[in-house]
Amino acid sequence: MTDLPGFYPVTDISPAERARVGALVAGHPVFALYWDAALDAAAAGDRSRSVRVESEGAILGIAFDGLSVYTPVGAIGDAALLSLTADPRPLELHLTPEQAERLRPACVGRLALEDGLRFYARPLDSLPAPDPACRRMGPAELEPLRRFYAAHYPATVFSAWMLELPFVAIVEDGRPVAAGGVLARSGHRAMIGNFLVDPARRGEGLAGRVVAGLLAALRAEGVITALLATNDLNPAACRVYKHAGFALLERRAQLDLRAA
Known part of the structure; x- marks a missing residue:
């Protein structure tokens, strides 16, 4: 779990905040899955999933072994976006191109890689x-x-x-x-x-x-539905997934930051 200001474990936020985040992700299969999985984990007592709820957006976070991953959804202000760089762990940030442009100057010295991110989906029928x-x-x-x-x-x-x-x-x-x-x-x-x-x-x-x-x-x-994400810098993987029947849903930017 992150200790960033404004972020709270999903276990700790109110029902109203949960409903707000649910409404934000409802139209996106990948982000809706992230959120539903976070709620399932919270119900089991897991505190590795966190969220920062904004007036018109939210940032979803998950702490893996040795890596934090953050995904902004909706409208995110500068303060919330810039707060991500306060996490000292290695980071993987899944951003819109506009968010990446705003955040990039604050990543000087930590930016290890910038890549294009592709989300895919496949029905399992x-x-x-x-x-x-x-x-x-x-x-x-x-x-x-x-x-x-x-x-x-x-x-x-x-x-x-x-x-x-x-x-x-x-x-x-x-x-x-x-x-x-x-x-x-x-x-x-x-x-x-x-x-x-x-x-x-x-x-x-x-x-x-x-x-x-x-x-x-x-x-x-x-x-019944499998989702995945891969990168522009891995064209071989993109070919494998397309051959396996996956269809492209959305493109984002991915910024990988070194530990502070």
Whole structure:
């Protein structure tokens, strides 16, 4: 949970504030899922989700292991937007182009990467048969997965609780060679991500096999819509997702900030 001024754990805000945020995100599948997942987590006592409620907007926050992610929704004033840079953790900011323009000058010295962000969606009404080699991961696979991501994707937001949402991988000789899972889930929707292929095995179609396996696992659990986000600087991933039937919903800017 963040200690930024104006931000509160979702567990602590009033019913009226919850309703205001719900109305703000209602028209956006991704942000509505973020909010519903935050409410579900709050009901379970989780305090990693936070929110700053403004008169005509809100900023949704989530604290992963070693990373804070913030997503402004609606009209956000300068004070609220600039407050994000007070978080000393590594940050991932999902902004409109106009918000990125306003915030960029305050990020001098911390801006590690600026990229385009793409949100995609896919209904799960028709799926190819999953690859039996792509299987669900559990607590016993936590440490091999941690090592896999630390070796090949150290900036990941992988956390142990993701194994419950679910998380899948192709394992060969006792180690993952490709993996991916769910970042947020509520009701019949899930936000998927963290797709990673061993660099030595790229070009073999492993990413597509993991995506198909994860979608099949989600549909078996009643999920009817999968959502995901990827970046302009990763055109290979964009091709994989389009080939898997995902359609583009929206583009945003992503600013990645180093720890202060």
